[in-house]
Amino acid sequence: VDSVALGAAAERNAQLTKPPQALGQLEGLAIWYAGWRGTAQPTITAPQVVIFAGNHGVAARGVSAFPPEVTVQMVANFNAGGAAVNQLARTFGAKLDVVALELERPTDDFTQTAAMTEADLCAALSAGWDAVDPDADLLVTGEMGIGNTTSAAAIAAALFGGGAEAWTGRGTGVDDAALRAKTEIVNEGLARHPQANGDGLEALRCFGGREVAAMAGAILRARHLRIPVILDGFICCAAASALEKAQPGALDHTVAGHLSAETAHRRLLDELGKIPLLSLDMRLGEGSGGTLAIGVLKGAVNCLSGMATFAEAGVSGS
Amino acid sequence: VDSVALGAAAERNAQLTKPPQALGQLEGLAIWYAGWRGTAQPTITAPQVVIFAGNHGVAARGVSAFPPEVTVQMVANFNAGGAAVNQLARTFGAKLDVVALELERPTDDFTQTAAMTEADLCAALSAGWDAVDPDADLLVTGEMGIGNTTSAAAIAAALFGGGAEAWTGRGTGVDDAALRAKTEIVNEGLARHPQANGDGLEALRCFGGREVAAMAGAILRARHLRIPVILDGFICCAAASALEKAQPGALDHTVAGHLSAETAHRRLLDELGKIPLLSLDMRLGEGSGGTLAIGVLKGAVNCLSGMATFAEAGVSGS
Numbered sequence: 001v002d003s004v005a006l007g008a009a010a011e012r013n014a015q016l017t018k019p020p021q022a023l024g025q026l027e028g029l030a031i032w033y034a035g036w037r038g039t040a041q042p043t044i045t046a047p048q049v050v051i052f053a054g055n056h057g058v059a060a061r062g063v064s065a066f067p068p069e070v071t072v073q074m075v076a077n078f079n080a081g082g083a084a085v086n087q088l089a090r091t092f093g094a095k096l097d098v099v100a101l102e103l104e105r106p107t108d109d110f111t112q113t114a115a116m117t118e119a120d121l122c123a124a125l126s127a128g129w130d131a132v133d134p135d136a137d138l139l140v141t142g143e144m145g146i147g148n149t150t151s152a153a154a155i156a157a158a159l160f161g162g163g164a165e166a167w168t169g170r171g172t173g174v175d176d177a178a179l180r181a182k183t184e185i186v187n188e189g190l191a192r193h194p195q196a197n198g199d200g201l202e203a204l205r206c207f208g209g210r211e212v213a214a215m216a217g218a219i220l221r222a223r224h225l226r227i228p229v230i231l232d233g234f235i236c237c238a239a240a241s242a243l244e245k246a247q248p249g250a251l252d253h254t255v256a257g258h259l260s261a262e263t264a265h266r267r268l269l270d271e272l273g274k275i276p277l278l279s280l281d282m283r284l285g286e287g288s289g290g291t292l293a294i295g296v297l298k299g300a301v302n303c304l305s306g307m308a309t310f311a312e313a314g315v316s317g318s
Numbered sequence: 319v320d321s322v323a324l325g326a327a328a329e330r331n332a333q334l335t336k337p338p339q340a341l342g343q344l345e346g347l348a349i350w351y352a353g354w355r356g357t358a359q360p361t362i363t364a365p366q367v368v369i370f371a372g373n374h375g376v377a378a379r380g381v382s383a384f385p386p387e388v389t390v391q392m393v394a395n396f397n398a399g400g401a402a403v404n405q406l407a408r409t410f411g412a413k414l415d416v417v418a419l420e421l422e423r424p425t426d427d428f429t430q431t432a433a434m435t436e437a438d439l440c441a442a443l444s445a446g447w448d449a450v451d452p453d454a455d456l457l458v459t460g461e462m463g464i465g466n467t468t469s470a471a472a473i474a475a476a477l478f479g480g481g482a483e484a485w486t487g488r489g490t491g492v493d494d495a496a497l498r499a500k501t502e503i504v505n506e507g508l509a510r511h512p513q514a515n516g517d518g519l520e521a522l523r524c525f526g527g528r529e530v531a532a533m534a535g536a537i538l539r540a541r542h543l544r545i546p547v548i549l550d551g552f553i554c555c556a557a558a559s560a561l562e563k564a565q566p567g568a569l570d571h572t573v574a575g576h577l578s579a580e581t582a583h584r585r586l587l588d589e590l591g592k593i594p595l596l597s598l599d600m601r602l603g604e605g606s607g608g609t610l611a612i613g614v615l616k617g618a619v620n621c622l623s624g625m626a627t628f629a630e631a632g633v634s635g636s
Binding site (some may be wrong): 073 | 383491579598
């Protein structure tokens, strides 16, 4: 982060025509963005949303309310402009890219073996790395993959402990019996891959999926490009957690876009020390919550950069 | 509200390519908007933000951290495009209108007499009524008036009971001693005007200000025009409360844009039965929180109207 720009933005913020702190969380948010972009008066003109899609071997175990073929069907829906995230990206002027990751070749069932080989993991991380537009000034990473809340629960449990019960939720909406079975499957996976405990990359490799690893690669690339990132829900945050475990501070260029209705998301945000911008009971994935939060960030940044100072406006201070 | 459109929107929502309820609060929000606009696939293309400004006799008692001349200075700032709400209105494509209400003639100090005469109240309500653009498809009402959290606290206390202590907060940021004095002033006003208890219009008249009454007039006009309204913070909600007291259900065409940091706002929203869309510790007034929430509402409406159905997209249901 550019500490000169950060300081200049904070100084500018203090002079704007409003009582101190009257814009609440918007103020720190805009200053954070300014620091990463290296200017005290930034603008957001080129936000990018990237949706990664992958299929999960564990989906064959019936962990989702939807059949696995929905992944490829939803990719077609993204490309045709019919999904929620398409409408939200359009609403906030974001470019939407869709990256389908070998959908015909699901990851392996993590209760039997690692979801991915090391080569698979590298390919997925690279796909994420390559998907980031260097000219973007904001990134949201989203995902589509039937079965991927199961994958994310296993990753979170491996990285933060607490067992499957603490991290397994209803995803797209499984019933009580299916939730118990899903939890047991996560526990089976944790028992199968003890070497993943506390190890970000190994957790991604063992539990997958490709789209989860790709989100991690994209978030890391954004850090190198100084592109701020808005995190989406539980699965995105599980991917991000792998980076944070590998290198504490790796998520300083990110904010939490929203608190989702997936029950373990709050716990995951607490582990990451992130306060969500929105809390609207969304639980769709596909980057939808993060994309909705682009509006909040744009508003914050436009206030910092566009407002008059007390001196410019001839307004009396307190 | 158009119950046919409401039902059609709910039916459409149930067919969209997402798990049931996966867009959380956005779903009910979009259906609500559709009902008021009378179409199952609405769009928001002409949002209007109106800022009303007024001066308060009670400001001479030192209830604010800012001097009274800031009201007229901020009106100039709004007109020059330098305030926070200007940046937010621009961010979300809203037209911004500013209505200054006899700033050279403050209301009377409500601890001594009623803030307004009946003629004053009628003029202020009419100014609000007339300010609404009949072609708008969404309205946010905001305010500027040094001293007006004092006015709003008195109105809320008169309408909902609990005494000044329950409703008086720091406004733009007064210290502990000033907060105690402000609370005492509100109690003086409540003792002076017992006939305002539970009476919406009389509370507006006794405690003012012109800008508060004008917001009530605008919200009422919007109801007649079937223009949905996003409520802003504590002062806007105090104005709205006068309508709700006069006619229960009068705020059915409104949603709460945000929960502000003014402490009594949560209590007021609870009284009105409103759940805020945002909670970002904002406490600026001038319609800023409501205007930021336009982004959330636009996102919600665009999902309802723009998403493909399962059948259209060829996606398998659960």
